[in-house]
Amino acid sequence: MSSDVIAPLSNPLPIAQALIQRPSITPKDEGALGVVQTALEAMGFVCRRYPFGEVDNLYARLGNAEPCFLFAGHTDVVPPGTEADWQQPPFAAHAEDGMLWGRGAADMKGAIAAMIASVHRFLDEAGTPDGSIAFLITGDEEGPAINGTKAVLKALEAEGETFSHCLVGEPTNPNALGDTIKSGRRxxxxxxxxxxxxxxxxxxxxxxxxxxxxxxxxxxxxxxxxxxxxxxxxxxxxxxxxxxxxxxxxxxxxxxxxxxxxxxxxxxxxxxxxxxxxxxxxxxxxxxxxxxxxxxxxxxxxEAFLTPAGDFTTLLQDAIEAETGRRPALTTGGGTSDARFIQAYCPVAEFGLVGATMHQVDERVPVSDIETLTKIYTRILTRYFTDTPA
CATH class of the missing domain: 3.30.70.360 (Alpha-Beta Plaits)
Known part of the structure; x- marks a missing residue:
């Protein structure tokens, strides 16, 4: 695990760059989880690793009370393909002309950076919440998904851990930040x-x-x-x-x-x-x-699942609309994600960056989108612990 804290933790860009610079192609970690763990521990989270087979996973929690808001995501990425085909090296995390380049920028290291920065901003503004914040970050979402979120959830259940609601940071938006929330999956x-x-x-x-x-x-x-x-x-x-x-x-x-x-x-x-x-x-x-x-x-x-429209999805829509001016649609299309495992434990929805370049050569996202996503996540936390949804 890295011993260096990326400062300030309120800025998601250097966190995203540090994550992209770790070539964590499934099932290798290459220090990516260490970046997350170091940042979370600096904010007071208690972190535990859950290795299964070749895969390492991280669970972190701040507080023990209910309600518990869970951020979930993955640091593993797909291979970059032929690196010579990239305009920027896939693991250099180059930021230029307002764009952040690199494998995982969209899917989904940029979103994990926004999660971390949003928690720092929330704690700085509101103090310790009346409840708990948790992170479940896996290294096996892009692979077989056997030794990742699914296995960790079973272990956490055996230990008595419970969650109230979960937000997964997958790149749900097809064209612009604020387009869609995934409220279910086939x-x-x-x-x-x-x-x-x-x-x-x-x-x-x-x-x-x-x-x-x-x-x-x-x-x-x-x-x-x-x-x-x-x-x-x-x-x-x-x-x-x-x-x-x-x-x-x-x-x-x-x-x-x-x-x-x-x-x-x-x-x-x-x-x-x-x-x-x-x-x-x-x-x-x-x-x-x-x-x-x-x-x-x-x-x-x-299995197919649907998180019905209600207080939780409305909270997410309100926060996203307040920052982007767009009211996202609730959709269920596309492929699968680790939300399919989480839905058995608590209501879950997905919202992250624009996924237009994910898994492609020259994967990239606007730096401004990572900042806006951080603001969205901060607003979600503020509203959640002010008026927890049913």
Whole structure:
């Protein structure tokens, strides 16, 4: 852990730069969590590390009373790609002409810096809150997400830790700061289908068992189902076939095996268990009368959830509108995030920077947006501990 406190902690830019300069590509930390821990400990937070496998995680809390406002996010980043393609080195954290460049600037080291600076400003203005502030920062959001937030939450639950509300700093805005709050997310299911038959010569099909027609028929039935027409606050669920593989280099051999992969993004009209049972039933039908084997390897990586509009989401919208002049819409689109794990423990929403360049070469954000986000987070804390939402 770094022993140097970045001063002043009320300024998010040098914090963001220090974080970006740590090349914390999942699952490596490279000192990124140390930057966060040093800053939080300087403000009186009690910090604990939660290493699981190759992943390190940080939990920090200021105070023990309720309500507890939880900031959540991740310091791990995706690889930068070919570094020569960047206008600025991806881990140099170069600030020029009002822009901060670097891997993680948008997703989401800039937001973590804003969280830290906002807490410093809040404590400086309001003093110790009548309640608690906590941070859960993981190094495994961009990876498998097994040894990160999900594992830490289970450990914290066993230790008796509870939270009242959570704000995740993912880059939720598509075009401008203040566009959208993520108040829910679709669930995600990944499946690999494998059909194993018997290899043979194409001129003697009676001596073989071709797996390809079985696989094609199964995919056709799965893909033909209209899962739903949407749900309140959610777009329709969709199944997307992402790969079909045979690996047969010859023209006169019936292959022994064929496989495929697909993903389902589903709304609150479905659960992972229900979709799993449907797939398993279709697999069983495919196997009838087939002299081979049909398998489905299914993984539900997150359930669909919705934080209903209410006092908490209104508080967030009011704070964002006060600083940006835009009243953000409550949306549920896009991919998954660690909010899918947090929603089982407390109401959760997501709001961070503009994500237009996240995961791209030349990832960057306006420095002014990081400052505005800091003001938003400060206003949220002030309002939260003045009039805690139900």
């Amino acid at each position: 669930g995600s299911l990944n499946c690999r289908l494998t059909v194993t038959g018997r290899q043979g010569h194409v001129a003697y099909p009676e001596r073989a068992e071709n797996p390809i027609p079985r696989l094609m028929g199964l995919l056709e039935r799965l893909n033909a189902r209209v899962l739903d027409e949407g749900a309140p606050h959610f777009q329709p669920s969709n199944l997307e076939i992402t790969s079909v593989d045979v690996g047969n280099p010859t023209t006169n051999v019936i292959p022994a095996e064929a496989s495929a992969r697909f993903n389902i993004r589903f709304n609150i009209r479905h659960t992972g268990d229900e979709l799993t049972h449907w797939i398993e039933d279709e697999v069983a039908k495919t196997a009838l009368g087939f002299n081979g084997q049909v398998k489905a390897d299914i993984h539900v990586t997150g």
